[in-house]
Amino acid sequence: MSEAPKTDHAYDGIEEYDNPLPGWWKWLFIASIVFSPFYWVYYHNGAKGRSVEDQYGVALAENTRLQFAEIGDLKLDGPTIAKFMAKESWVKVGESVFRANCVSCHGREGEGKVGPNLTDEAYKNVAVLGDIGKVINNGAGNGAMPKWSNRLHINEIVLVSAYVANLRGQNVEGGRPAEGREIPPWPEPVVEEEPAADEEAKS
Structure with a gap:
């Protein structure tokens, strides 16, 4: 039997080992929460052109x-x-x-x-x-x-x-x-004519 510590949780007789997340993972998660408002302000609520x-x-x-x-x-x-x-x-x-x-x-x-x-x-x-x-x-x-x-x-x-x-x-x-x-409406654009096939062949 494993001697690893267990939590106080038990569900229908199923026990849970106490394996906490690594400290670096917790701090990274907290840092991302702290960073997110600054990110939002800078990229989504700041000057134009930042998004x-x-x-x-x-x-x-x-x-x-x-x-x-x-x-x-x-x-x-x-x-x-x-x-x-x-x-x-x-x-x-x-x-x-x-x-x-x-x-x-x-x-x-x-x-x-x-x-x-x-x-x-x-x-x-x-x-x-x-x-x-x-x-x-x-x-x-x-x-x-x-x-x-x-x-x-x-x-x-x-x-x-x-x-x-x-x-x-x-x-x-x-x-x-x-x-x-x-003001008066804009003029209609001039449609450019495509060169004829025989003219292209001559050139």
Whole structure:
């Protein structure tokens, strides 16, 4: 018979050996409890950009810089923004740029916080589609909207402009009241024609 100590517990005649957890395990468990509130405050209730999701968005935006060789340096104007508004994969890149840099002022869905609501039909500094890119690039409101030309690649500005333009008319619930004036609808993007098969063969 084993002489190992037993607990005072007995269930239907079944006794239980007294085998306590190792001290290091108990202290590790206690330390994890003490650490968890600080972890929660830092990653889930702290500054924007600290969550795993936000960090992923930043990493994704960085990775897209490697993809820009595919499209070259874009021109920051209305037709280019309209063109990329219709390209879902590139609009998602613009969304990741927005989530990484713009949510603190404009809200996660563009509903507006310190900055204006981007999901209604009213605009303060935009009259035509190309103005979105100009505002992002150069700033507006005497610095209330900072310029991003010194922090973002020109392609990121074009793509985030396409994403912001696509937010128009979504009217996110609980958004900031409309500011500015209503403007005409965005122009339809120009559809690029694919080269004919015989022309490709000749080239």
